Amino acid sequence: EPEVTQTPSHQVTQMGQEVILRCVPISNHLYFYWYRQILGQKVEFLVSFYNNEISEKSEIFDDQFSVERPDGSNFTLKIRSTKLEDSAMYFCASSVTTEVGTQYFGPGTRLLVL
Amino acid sequence: GDSVTQMEGPVTLSEEAFLTINCTYTATGYPSLFWYVQYPGEGLQLLLKATKADDKGSNKGFEATYRKETTSFHLEKGSVQVSDSAVYFCALSDSASKIIFGSGTRLSIRP
Numbered sequence: 001e002p003e004v005t006q007t008p009s010h011q012v013t014q015m016g017q018e019v020i021l022r023c024v025p026i027s028n029h030l031y032f033y034w035y036r037q038i039l040g041q042k043v044e045f046l047v048s049f050y051n052n053e054i055s056e057k058s059e060i061f062d063d064q065f066s067v068e069r070p071d072g073s074n075f076t077l078k079i080r081s082t083k084l085e086d087s088a089m090y091f092c093a094s095s096v097t098t099e100v101g102t103q104y105f106g107p108g109t110r111l112l113v114l
Numbered sequence: 115g116d117s118v119t120q121m122e123g124p125v126t127l128s129e130e131a132f133l134t135i136n137c138t139y140t141a142t143g144y145p146s147l148f149w150y151v152q153y154p155g156e157g158l159q160l161l162l163k164a165t166k167a168d169d170k171g172s173n174k175g176f177e178a179t180y181r182k183e184t185t186s187f188h189l190e191k192g193s194v195q196v197s198d199s200a201v202y203f204c205a206l207s208d209s210a211s212k213i214i215f216g217s218g219t220r221l222s223i224r225p
């Protein structure tokens with residue numbers, strides 16, 4: 001069964017450093033998403049992306065964050081200058097359509113900012 | 115804004131026990147409701163969904179009914195198995211773009 005993959009599974013970085021989290025969505029999917037879950041808190045929507053543009057973003061997704069689909073297969077989330085509070089599990093998702101409930105999620109990248 | 119509240123875990127049960135995980139929601143519109151499950155080391159998987167009031171979603175022996183009058187979508191299973199051990203997330207969506215999740219409930223089943 002096709003699946004969304006994410007790399008790395010774990011990343012540790014120093015505060016102020018840039019990180020890039022990578023996702024490979026399912027190959028025929030057109031819509032892409034990032035969510036995050038701070039330990040012990042809710043899974044929160046960050047951003048959705050379609051046709052090389054951001055479709056919707058949350059208040060969390062400020063100028064420190066950016067997304068890109070650089071090569072037609074990867075979908076990346078960049079955090080320019082990490083803060084301690086960016087420590088979280090980051091989930092990528094993709095879908096063929098925008099029908100509710102059709103998003104397939106990856107296993108997540110656990111980011112720890114020291 | 116819209117939100118989801120679910121019972122805190124962890125929940126530990128013996129095999130074949132009855133399971134209920136409570137979930138309530140707040141929404142201004144008429145959202146679709148979901149339960150997602152995350153098995154160890156894997157991504158979030160859609161377990162079941164209901165798109166309108168009184169709908170019942172079901173899958174793998176799990177059920178949940180969309181109750182508009184109580185704004186609830188409680189997850190139930192009559193007889194749990196060790197393989198059901200996972201984290202369960204209640205969620206809603208009234209937008210094509212985003213899903214709003216609860217904080218998750220960790221379920222552990224003892225043999």
